[in-house]
Amino acid sequence: MTDNFTIDERTGVGTVTLAVADLPAMTTYYQEIIGLELLDNGPGQATLGIGDDIMVRLEHRPDGRQHKRAAGLFHLAILLPSRASLGQWLKHYISTTGTMIGGAGDHLVSEALYLDDLEGNGIEIYADRPREGWPYKNGELQMATLAVDIPDLVAKADP
Structure with missing residues (x-):
């Protein structure tokens, strides 16, 4: 390698x-x-x-x-330009569907929202944090899957 x-x-x-x-x-x-x-x-x-x-x-x-057990797309990912845009999209999703997303993850370098479309295709809607704030340890990028502060994300949404 x-x-x-x-x-x-x-x-x-x-x-x-x-x-x-x-x-x-x-x-x-x-x-x-x-x-x-x-x-x-x-x-x-x-x-x-x-x-x-x-x-x-x-x-x-x-x-x-294809059948769920078949090899294929795990999910498609759509990158939004900012956390405020991500919050705005989440507000739109909740108000349009009347439901909450399937999942969310704070990956330290980004925040991501996960859902499935009508036919079960996975979708990730996410926003990167500024690169200068990404955490490194011993020269390696650090990532995790932590809880997203959903109320704060919605509160910081673009108008």
Whole structure:
């Protein structure tokens, strides 16, 4: 194994394509609940994202998603620009769905909210903390999974 390799910080992940059984319902979910814009809607597919950035492509497949025990996507992750944006998204989710998210984790470098879409695909909505505040010990980045202070997150939400 190579020591001290770090992937370039400008690296990103492109579009995630999901096979879905109910294309209209899933398109509405990703628009109204997640907050993505419908960028293109063609026969058997929908493309969603923000501005010109394509984030999720939904492809209709009558058999839908693979069996839960099959190998596949664990979750897709959507990075928000700030903790205030994360709080704003959580307020939107609660007011729109009337329910709470499935889980949350304070990973010391980020705070993340976890949920499943209508067909069971995992989604992580998260915000990184400023890099200059990330904890290191003996030159290694420290991470954990701690409780998120949900009331404080909502209180600090963008208006």
